[in-house]
Amino acid sequence: MLPQFELYRPTNLLEACRLKAQGAVVVAGGTDVYVAMHGGKLRPQALVDIKGIADMQEATYDQNSGLTIGALTTHRTIEEWELVKQKYYALFEGCSQVGSVQIRQRGTIGGNICNGAPSADSVGPLLVFGAECLVVGEKGQRKVPLAGFFTGPKKTILADDELLYKILVPPPAPNSASAYIKYTRRRAMDLALLGVSIYLALDKSRIEELRIAFATAAPTPMRAYQTEAKLRGKDYRSISLADIGKMAAAEANPRSSWRASREFRLRLLEQLVQQAFTTALQRAEGGDL
Amino acid sequence: MKTLTIQVTVNGEAFCKTVGVNMTLLEFLREELHLTGTKLGCNEGECGACTVLVDGKPVNSCLMLAVEADGAEIFTVEGLAKDGTLHPLQEAFIEAGAVQCGFCTPGMLMSAKALLDKYPKPTAQQIRKELEGNICRCTGYDRIVKAIILASEMNKEG
Numbered sequence: 001m002l003p004q005f006e007l008y009r010p011t012n013l014l015e016a017c018r019l020k021a022q023g024a025v026v027v028a029g030g031t032d033v034y035v036a037m038h039g040g041k042l043r044p045q046a047l048v049d050i051k052g053i054a055d056m057q058e059a060t061y062d063q064n065s066g067l068t069i070g071a072l073t074t075h076r077t078i079e080e081w082e083l084v085k086q087k088y089y090a091l092f093e094g095c096s097q098v099g100s101v102q103i104r105q106r107g108t109i110g111g112n113i114c115n116g117a118p119s120a121d122s123v124g125p126l127l128v129f130g131a132e133c134l135v136v137g138e139k140g141q142r143k144v145p146l147a148g149f150f151t152g153p154k155k156t157i158l159a160d161d162e163l164l165y166k167i168l169v170p171p172p173a174p175n176s177a178s179a180y181i182k183y184t185r186r187r188a189m190d191l192a193l194l195g196v197s198i199y200l201a202l203d204k205s206r207i208e209e210l211r212i213a214f215a216t217a218a219p220t221p222m223r224a225y226q227t228e229a230k231l232r233g234k235d236y237r238s239i240s241l242a243d244i245g246k247m248a249a250a251e252a253n254p255r256s257s258w259r260a261s262r263e264f265r266l267r268l269l270e271q272l273v274q275q276a277f278t279t280a281l282q283r284a285e286g287g288d289l
Numbered sequence: 290m291k292t293l294t295i296q297v298t299v300n301g302e303a304f305c306k307t308v309g310v311n312m313t314l315l316e317f318l319r320e321e322l323h324l325t326g327t328k329l330g331c332n333e334g335e336c337g338a339c340t341v342l343v344d345g346k347p348v349n350s351c352l353m354l355a356v357e358a359d360g361a362e363i364f365t366v367e368g369l370a371k372d373g374t375l376h377p378l379q380e381a382f383i384e385a386g387a388v389q390c391g392f393c394t395p396g397m398l399m400s401a402k403a404l405l406d407k408y409p410k411p412t413a414q415q416i417r418k419e420l421e422g423n424i425c426r427c428t429g430y431d432r433i434v435k436a437i438i439l440a441s442e443m444n445k446e447g
């Protein structure tokens with residue numbers, strides 16, 4: 001049995017915000033919340049289950065504005081969405097590698113973001129696609145870049161009354177491609193020991209746009225802004241892959257944990273950046289994805 | 290609210306019960322309905338022993354509240370055999386020797402059922418990917434993969 005709690009199931013967004021402001025813990029798919037409760041790490045007085053809020057379930061695509069993903073959209077829905085595979089391949093790679101089918105069936109993209117884990121598989125891909133968060137509170141809504149959403153391990157900018165409502169992801173350029181490489185010790189059911197996401201737009205051999213994001217390489221998910229800026233506008237044939245790897249890894253700040261040491265992670269990161277870059281490059285030149 | 294009355298269909302049979310909101314779907318199936326085929330392994334989403342189908346989709350019943358299943362159709366391992374005749378998947382698991390201690394088997398069968406509904410003729414690779422959430426400590430998985438391919442070849446209703 002889970003510890004006792006009061007359960008609220010509002011169908012109205014503002015009602016959910018009010019309950020959250022009063023201290024109720026938000027639950028979406030529960031794949032983080034119920035695990036923490038089973039383990040005794042979380043003993044909430046009250047839970048507010050937001051799954052009854054219908055428009056948070058919707059996910060749509062528009063060729064001008066891109067994806068609008070309701071926070072309650074499950075990883076499984078993203079994984080099975082053909083359009084995501086065609087246009088946002090790294091996001092497909094991220095969501096389809098979360099946990100297992102069972103976890104993806106329940107776990108939501110909003111929960112993945114709000115949980116604030118540096119290892120979150122959907123976050124790196126969303127970062128390189130330039131995603132923004134639509135946040136709603138009792139007094140109204142605001143738009144925040146996902147890159148500014150995380151303030152520390154398991155900490156986000158959400159105020160007491162605020163919920164993540166939708167995630168907005170602009171359409172990728174036609175001459176672009178993306179890749180997410182997740183490094184784990186076993187092939188399934190493992191958190192990313194490291195993750196590298198890349199978005200690359202090419203004009204022949206000139207790097208028109210490059211965005212790089214890391215999972216589990218710092219206290220929060222992060223972008224490698226300096227490396228991106230240094231490479232933007234360059235001919236990719238003029239830079240060695242090894243240099244790209246070194247440059248990007250120098251921006252990371254991983255910690256040592258029982259999974260791996262900081263030193264190992266930094267070395268590995270150099271390799272994964274090269275692998276992700278080459279993969280994105282091949283996809284961009286292949287003209288698909 | 291601390292208790293709620295829910296209506297669920299389990300293996301085709303309708304139930305109406307009042308349960309504590311802190312009861313998991315797994316506890317509801319095992320303790321309220323005495324359907325003990327569904328197993329409690331880790332209680333944290335890692336092992337898949339508790340896998341059941343909710344509206345046709347596999348979920349970990351340890352990570353879902355019973356009240357979240359209100360209005361849903363649940364399918365458990367007890368629903369596979371019909372009038373004493375085993376389901377093709379069960380036949381195939383026996384035939385291929387895919388069961389040793391058997392603790393993972395009910396969950397495996399549920400994931401396999403969902404898999405065959407999605408891919409009627411699955412490849413070994415698809416099977417391994419779709420069953421990634423079901424851990425088996427005995428068989429080494431090979432015979433489980435073989436069993437599912439065998440069941441798909443029996444070419445009956447998945």
Ligand SMILES: Cc1cc2nc3c(=O)[nH]c(=O)nc-3n(C[C@H](O)[C@H](O)[C@H](O)COP(=O)(O)OP(=O)(O)OC[C@H]3O[C@@H](n4cnc5c(N)ncnc54)[C@H](O)[C@@H]3O)c2cc1C
Nearest residue numbers: 028029030031032033099107108111112114120121164334
């Ligand atoms: C066995 C197992 C394996 C896993 N493997 C992976 C993996 O490989 N990769 C990975 O990234 N994750 C993994 N996870 C973690 C988890 O499944 C994901 O983080 C999932 O996306 C969480 O979504 P949820 O809807 O279940 O979140 P919940 O558990 O419902 O919520 C998570 C957190 O976010 C808050 N929250 C949820 N939605 C909102 C919202 N809209 N607004 C404000 N706050 C909100 C909750 O209060 C809570 O703090 C795994 C979990 C388990 C149990």
Ligand code: FES
Nearest residue numbers: 330331332337351
């Ligand atoms: S008991 Fe539910 S996944 Fe292990």
Ligand code: FES
Nearest residue numbers: 389390425426427
């Ligand atoms: S048969 Fe023993 S765990 Fe699978």
